[in-house]
Amino acid sequence: MERWPCQVSYDLDAVLPKADVVMMLRVQLERMNAAYFPSAREYSRRYGLDRDRFAKLHDDAIVMHPGPMNRGMEISAEVADSPGRPSSSRSATG
Amino acid sequence: MIVIRNARMLGGEPRDILIANGLISEIGAGLGGDTVIEAEELIALPGLVDLHTHLREPGREDAETVETGTRAAAMGGFTAVHAMANTSPVADTAGVVEQVWRRGQEAGHCDVHPVGAVTSGLEGKHLAELGAMADSQARVRVFSDDGKCVSDAVLMRRALEYVKAFDGVVAQHAQEPRLTEGAQLNEGGLGAARAHRVAGGRRGGDHRA
Numbered sequence: 487m488e489r490w491p492c493q494v495s496y497d498l499d500a501v502l503p504k505a506d507v508v509m510m511l512r513v514q515l516e517r518m519n520a521a522y523f524p525s526a527r528e529y530s531r532r533y534g535l536d537r538d539r540f541a542k543l544h545d546d547a548i549v550m551h552p553g554p555m556n557r558g559m560e561i562s563a564e565v566a567d568s569p570g571r572p573s574s575s576r577s578a579t580g
Numbered sequence: 581m582i583v584i585r586n587a588r589m590l591g592g593e594p595r596d597i598l599i600a601n602g603l604i605s606e607i608g609a610g611l612g613g614d615t616v617i618e619a620e621e622l623i624a625l626p627g628l629v630d631l632h633t634h635l636r637e638p639g640r641e642d643a644e645t646v647e648t649g650t651r652a653a654a655m656g657g658f659t660a661v662h663a664m665a666n667t668s669p670v671a672d673t674a675g676v677v678e679q680v681w682r683r684g685q686e687a688g689h690c691d692v693h694p695v696g697a698v699t700s701g702l703e704g705k706h707l708a709e710l711g712a713m714a715d716s717q718a719r720v721r722v723f724s725d726d727g728k729c730v731s732d733a734v735l736m737r738r739a740l741e742y743v744k745a746f747d748g749v750v751a752q753h754a755q756e757p758r759l760t761e762g763a764q765l766n767e768g769g770l771g772a773a774r775a776h777r778v779a780g781g782r783r784g785g786d787h788r789a
Contacts, residue, residue, distance in 0.1 A: 496745035496746070522738060524706065524708055524711070524742075527709070528709045528710075528712055531711070531712065532715075532745075
């Protein structure tokens with residue numbers, strides 16, 4: 487990733503205020519054995535888009551998710567079902 | 581104000597050290613204070629840090645406790661110790677590392693930095709909640725399955741990648757388990773000369789890990 491034209495951060499809370507688009511990943515529970523992270527609980531705590539993190543976004547930011555959403559995991563139900571966002575059109579187009 | 585007189589700084593020239601409010605406030609010659617400690621022929625060092633200790637608490641308080649271990653550490657000039665995770669229960673959650681950290685605070689002899697397990701239960705199968713331990717009050721930054729080797733290469737790689745998020749390090753107990761089953765002695769020249777019927781660990785056992 488060092489050669490990609492992008493910046494990499496490990497601190498989600500620090501970068502959210504600057505983000506125009508937050509692209510969520512659907513955590514593939516079937517791939518948990520590849521040991522990418524310790525547990526669903528830890529992933530949700532460290533990287534989950536919950537109400538507090540959602541509040542850090544500026545007014546024109548949008549949240550996208552490829553769908554289907556694991557509510558309570560990478561995205562809280564509150565955020566997932568909030569009016570207007572996230573945009574989940576990717577699951578319609580595949 | 582405490583003055584330590586004529587201590588050899590890092591083994592070098594003797595100096596006086598003035599301590600006020602728990603901090604070193606001056607180093608020089610001919611300093612005065614309310615309490616004088618004569619330190620001629622003694623060496624003054626910064627507080628030593630032990631990166632690898634076993635405080636055996638929780639679970640093996642018959643062998644050692646945070647209190648006894650840190651008291652011994654302080655007697656030896658150590659102001660900080662890292663306590664390995666092979667306790668019972670294993671230090672693989674925020675709860676256990678916070679407990680060990682808090683016991684260190686209560687004992688008050690030196691700083692205790694709990695080392696977090698790399699894998700749950702030290703079983704070498706699943707990553708432990710490294711992030712939770714890092715974010716806990718114990719502020720864990722060193723992770724190790726010490727006593728055991730993280731022998732799954734994928735798991736070790738994931739652990740190394742994961743700790744980058746909070747500037748952590750993984751301390752590997754570098755002993756490949758399959759190459760050292762039942763091993764008592766290294767298979768080097770000296771070992772071969774000394775050993776008669778002792779099971780040997782192949783020299784490669786350490787290098788691969």
